[in-house]
Amino acid sequence: MQKKVVIIGGGFAGVNLAKKLAGHESFDVVLVDKNNYNFFPPLLYQVATGYLETSNITYPFRKLFRGKKNVMFRLGELEEVIPEQKKVILSTGEVSYDYLVFATGCETNYFGMENVEKYAIPMKTVSDALQMRNTLLERLEEASREEDPAERKKLLTVVVAGGGPTGVEISGMFAEMKRTILSKDYPELKGAGGEIYLVDGVKSVLAPMSEKSQQYTFDTLTKMGVKVKLNVMVKDFVNDTVYFADGSTISAKNLIWAAGVTAMTFKGMPQEAYGRGKRLQVDEFNHVQQDIYAIGDTCIQLTDPAFPQGHPQLAQVALQQGDNLGKNMIRGLQNESLKPFSYVDKGTMAIIGRNKAVADLPKPKLFFHGFIAWVMWLFIHLISLINSGNRMKTLYNWMIAYFTKDQSLRMIVRPASKNL
Amino acid sequence: MQKKVVIIGGGFAGVNLAKKLAGHESFDVVLVDKNNYNFFPPLLYQVATGYLETSNITYPFRKLFRGKKNVMFRLGELEEVIPEQKKVILSTGEVSYDYLVFATGCETNYFGMENVEKYAIPMKTVSDALQMRNTLLERLEEASREEDPAERKKLLTVVVAGGGPTGVEISGMFAEMKRTILSKDYPELKGAGGEIYLVDGVKSVLAPMSEKSQQYTFDTLTKMGVKVKLNVMVKDFVNDTVYFADGSTISAKNLIWAAGVTAMTFKGMPQEAYGRGKRLQVDEFNHVQQDIYAIGDTCIQLTDPAFPQGHPQLAQVALQQGDNLGKNMIRGLQNESLKPFSYVDKGTMAIIGRNKAVADLPKPKLFFHGFIAWVMWLFIHLISLINSGNRMKTLYNWMIAYFTKDQSLRMIVRPASKNL
Numbered sequence: 009m010q011k012k013v014v015i016i017g018g019g020f021a022g023v024n025l026a027k028k029l030a031g032h033e034s035f036d037v038v039l040v041d042k043n044n045y046n047f048f049p050p051l052l053y054q055v056a057t058g059y060l061e062t063s064n065i066t067y068p069f070r071k072l073f074r075g076k077k078n079v080m081f082r083l084g085e086l087e088e089v090i091p092e093q094k095k096v097i098l099s100t101g102e103v104s105y106d107y108l109v110f111a112t113g114c115e116t117n118y119f120g121m122e123n124v125e126k127y128a129i130p131m132k133t134v135s136d137a138l139q140m141r142n143t144l145l146e147r148l149e150e151a152s153r154e155e156d157p158a159e160r161k162k163l164l165t166v167v168v169a170g171g172g173p174t175g176v177e178i179s180g181m182f183a184e185m186k187r188t189i190l191s192k193d194y195p196e197l198k199g200a201g202g203e204i205y206l207v208d209g210v211k212s213v214l215a216p217m218s219e220k221s222q223q224y225t226f227d228t229l230t231k232m233g234v235k236v237k238l239n240v241m242v243k244d245f246v247n248d249t250v251y252f253a254d255g256s257t258i259s260a261k262n263l264i265w266a267a268g269v270t271a272m273t274f275k276g277m278p279q280e281a282y283g284r285g286k287r288l289q290v291d292e293f294n295h296v297q298q299d300i301y302a303i304g305d306t307c308i309q310l311t312d313p314a315f316p317q318g319h320p321q322l323a324q325v326a327l328q329q330g331d332n333l334g335k336n337m338i339r340g341l342q343n344e345s346l347k348p349f350s351y352v353d354k355g356t357m358a359i360i361g362r363n364k365a366v367a368d369l370p371k372p373k374l375f376f377h378g379f380i381a382w383v384m385w386l387f388i389h390l391i392s393l394i395n396s397g398n399r400m401k402t403l404y405n406w407m408i409a410y411f412t413k414d415q416s417l418r419m420i421v422r423p424a425s426k427n428l
Numbered sequence: 429m430q431k432k433v434v435i436i437g438g439g440f441a442g443v444n445l446a447k448k449l450a451g452h453e454s455f456d457v458v459l460v461d462k463n464n465y466n467f468f469p470p471l472l473y474q475v476a477t478g479y480l481e482t483s484n485i486t487y488p489f490r491k492l493f494r495g496k497k498n499v500m501f502r503l504g505e506l507e508e509v510i511p512e513q514k515k516v517i518l519s520t521g522e523v524s525y526d527y528l529v530f531a532t533g534c535e536t537n538y539f540g541m542e543n544v545e546k547y548a549i550p551m552k553t554v555s556d557a558l559q560m561r562n563t564l565l566e567r568l569e570e571a572s573r574e575e576d577p578a579e580r581k582k583l584l585t586v587v588v589a590g591g592g593p594t595g596v597e598i599s600g601m602f603a604e605m606k607r608t609i610l611s612k613d614y615p616e617l618k619g620a621g622g623e624i625y626l627v628d629g630v631k632s633v634l635a636p637m638s639e640k641s642q643q644y645t646f647d648t649l650t651k652m653g654v655k656v657k658l659n660v661m662v663k664d665f666v667n668d669t670v671y672f673a674d675g676s677t678i679s680a681k682n683l684i685w686a687a688g689v690t691a692m693t694f695k696g697m698p699q700e701a702y703g704r705g706k707r708l709q710v711d712e713f714n715h716v717q718q719d720i721y722a723i724g725d726t727c728i729q730l731t732d733p734a735f736p737q738g739h740p741q742l743a744q745v746a747l748q749q750g751d752n753l754g755k756n757m758i759r760g761l762q763n764e765s766l767k768p769f770s771y772v773d774k775g776t777m778a779i780i781g782r783n784k785a786v787a788d789l790p791k792p793k794l795f796f797h798g799f800i801a802w803v804m805w806l807f808i809h810l811i812s813l814i815n816s817g818n819r820m821k822t823l824y825n826w827m828i829a830y831f832t833k834d835q836s837l838r839m840i841v842r843p844a845s846k847n848l
Binding site for chain 2: 043044045061062063066067068070071074075077080082083100101126127129130133134135136138139141142143145146149150153192193194195196395397400401404408414416417418419420421422423424425426428
């Protein structure tokens with residue numbers, strides 16, 4: 009008897025699980041996602057800034073699982089789970105399951121600040137990245153026509169909220185673009201001012217990394233012209249002003265919100281299933297309840313003594329959990345004993361700019377920075393892309409960007425929005 | 429005294445004119461466009477079908493004219509001309525001119541059919557192409573979930589209206605994709621039917637080309653599985669049905685509209701300035717009135733005895749008119765006598781599919797078809813791209829497409845649409 013495994017979400021965790029089960033004819037896998045493509049979040053910021061194309065970091069699910077007869081793709085968003093009937097209701101219809109796996113990831117957390125949710129630019133999805141690209145290019149155009157210097161400066165000022173890798177990467181990139189591109193493409197804006205701020209509520213950037221990494225990143229960003237403000241919490245964003253809890257303000261049209269994520273709750277799942285940050289509580293086998301599992305950012309596992317607060321919400325955890333759950337499903341079917349999940353930390357890294365990055369390795373405990381960390385970052389991110397086509401295209405775009413100190417993807421493009 | 433030349437529209441004609449004047453410090457050029465990028469319309473259909481990326485055929489104006497100190501770019505749409513005050517009102521403010529040049533091209537003509545305008549997919553802009561890609565991919569997903577065979581067939585049936593190069597190219601490409609990709613990526617759709625129609629109101633496809641080209645194209649498309657219906661006029665498109673003037677109908681969810689274009693009229697220009705198809709009437713120097721000129725698709729020149737009905741609306745005409753007007757402006761400034769425009773026909777061609785194309789050369793009168801015409805088509809379109817970067821990327825994508833008989837750009841992507 010085939011077991012029908014329905015995986016909700018095709019990110020790192022979901023795709024890795026589907027890959028594990030692909031070809032095992034005992035499983036009939038349905039991968040559900042609200043997009044028809046997988047994407048690589050670590051390079052989203054390069055799409056947002058026009059250094060990479062969408063297609064470099066995305067890949068259609070149907071092509072990914074082409075030829076895998078036991079893996080089907082279903083476009084749709086999860087609306088409700090009905091555990092008693094073992095089925096899910098999607099925006100595009102119903103699907104029944106033997107095993108249901110939540111691999112739904114996270115979404116942007118605005119911490120209840122309505123104006124921030126309304127007017128800030130998030131950085132979590134491909135759509136977000138394209139919107140950021142379009143919006144910032146439009147602001148540049150607007151600034152180039154604006155005659156009031158104060159208004160112009162506001163249009164050109166960007167506040168990046170969130171000192172994690174995304175915030176660091178994006179503010180570093182803006183600083184470089186300001187130097188290499190702005191004066192060439194926008195001669196009207198010469199001397200117009202405009203600042204790049206990176207702000208965070210905690211006392212350092214890249215909070216989970218080593219102190220050395222934090223210090224190097226802070227110093228490097230500052231040297232690049234980014235104004236790093238720490239220990240400040242954004243409170244509101246109205247009238248082109250970012251308000252902080254300590255009473256200070258910054259005049260800016262552009263607030264980029266990379267300050268937090270939250271898991272999502274789903275109708276049909278009991279309240280007590282959720283833990284901190286709305287993450288589904290799982291045991292060491294990523295089991296939630298009955299025939300329901302959860303993997304990746306959307307789950308929290310409190311069984312690992314090394315991570316009493318749960319694992320960090322990182323790609324590596326998601327990849328490894330997808331892999332382990334897949335293996336356990338196969339083991340279960342063959343009546344072998346299941347292996348509890350155990351996280352192998354392969355280190356963390358962040359890129360700051362051209363020839364500048366930081367990397368912390370856990371065993372042996374090592375810290376790299378500058379050019380060598382930058383090469384490591386590029387290499388690891390390149391090989392982590394989903395297939396050779398995307399690797400080739402990304403490498404090509406990186407080489408162009410490196411040698412020309414520029415890239416030509418600054419087109420404001422939107423699909424027409426006829427209601428067909 | 430510098431002369432301020434305002435060019436409305438950065439297509440073939442407008443960009444060629446701006447290039448001609450770039451570097452001539454006697455001219456202060458403002459290039460106005462509603463997009464911040466130039467694009468290459470002949471390859472739009474490959475963006476629409478996911479064979480090329482937007483960035484392969486687009487390029488930002490600011491980068492194109494980088495370093496040309498006398499050429500400025502201005503994002504905006506023309507709203508009104510006030511000839512008495514020598515200024516234009518754009519959606520983004522006012523600009524005064526000494527010379528105004530309309531290079532505004534054409535837009536899709538629905539011939540007053542409201543439902544067609546509302547529900548058909550046009551193919552004239554980059555936004556249109558991306559919408560087509562997204563819409564058709566969504567229809568495939570919908571079909572893969574649909575259980576009613578009749579509904580499924582409608583979702584999979586595409587009617588391409590317009591037997592010009594765009595219609596031929598797009599229906600040929602669909603026929604190939606149906607054969608090479610559909611069965612692999614959508615195993616659910618095996619045997620689901622779905623047809624590709626190419627329809628036109630005249631008695632042949634590629635009406636302006638030679639009879640040999642028309643016949644070869646008709647035969648080739650038919651062999652590829654495209655149902656070519658000629659001498660039929662679309663009358664309406666409601667309830668998933670395309671209605672023709674002769675009473676016949678086709679059940680289809682997808683109507684692609686490549687059946688006609690029209691120039692646009694602008695507030696402030698007198699009614700009598702427009703000729704057939706709303707094209708601005710110009711003399712042999714592309715002069716409309718006072719200090720106003722028009723070049724490319726948006727103008728009609730009735731002074732060339734070889735073209736008593738005006739020139740065809742082709743890229744070659746637009747390019748040559750932009751060039752000639754630029755030279756004449758420079759001549760005028762140097763008090764040299766102006767040269768009337770004279771069109772050099774370099775031939776016409778159309779691609780039908782892999783290894784299949786047609787080409788008519790005028791002098792000597794030659795007809796090529798099949799593999800040799802296909803190579804010619806690829807070569808000419810490749811070298812016509814705006815810069816080496818776009819040529820490289822297009823060549824790369826074509827090679828991938830050729831050798832894999834596939835391409836992996838079938839992602840449904842839209843920028844987020846927050847109202848920032």
